Amino acid sequence: MKRLFLMRHGEASFSADVDFDRTLTPKGKSKVSHVAARLYELAPEIGKVYCSPAKRTKETASIIAERVLIKSQEYVRSIYDGDLQDLMDILENSPQDVNEVMIVGHNPLISLFAANLSDGDYLNMQPGDLIYIEFPLESWQLITFGSGILCEVIS
DSSP: OEEEEEEEOOOBOSOSSSGGGOOBOHHHHHHHHHHHHHHHHHOSEESEEEEOSSHHHHHHHHHHHTTSEESOEEEOTHHHHOOHHHHHHHHHTSOTTOOEEEEEEOTTHHHHHHHHHHTOOOOOOOTTOEEEEEEOOSOGGGOOTTOOEEEEEEO
């Protein structure tokens, strides 16, 4: 069984001149902390986290790491400016000995990825939301669009 946690970054301010440099608001930090507490109940340890290198996603991942043990983390630019296939490539190339993976990213791509993986309706993830999807498979390489089971949406 493989488990995937897709998280949209927390609420961010618009005070930065460049989108990439936007930081979380106090409300955004608070919500991410709340979601992290629930995530800990589901997965106290995550083997691999892939995160957009934008400041707000880095902050989001850092808050998650205060509650959940993150064994390995990698910043991937295509989470910021890529497409569905880029995210699928990340997932398919995840270490096979890791059963829990998290991707911290941005809308609309992260919401679209969740909908395509679970073959469900598009859920417009709000800032700080997390979607938990299970795959009844033994390898990340076997994952296809529509092969996941949407287990929970955490707000």
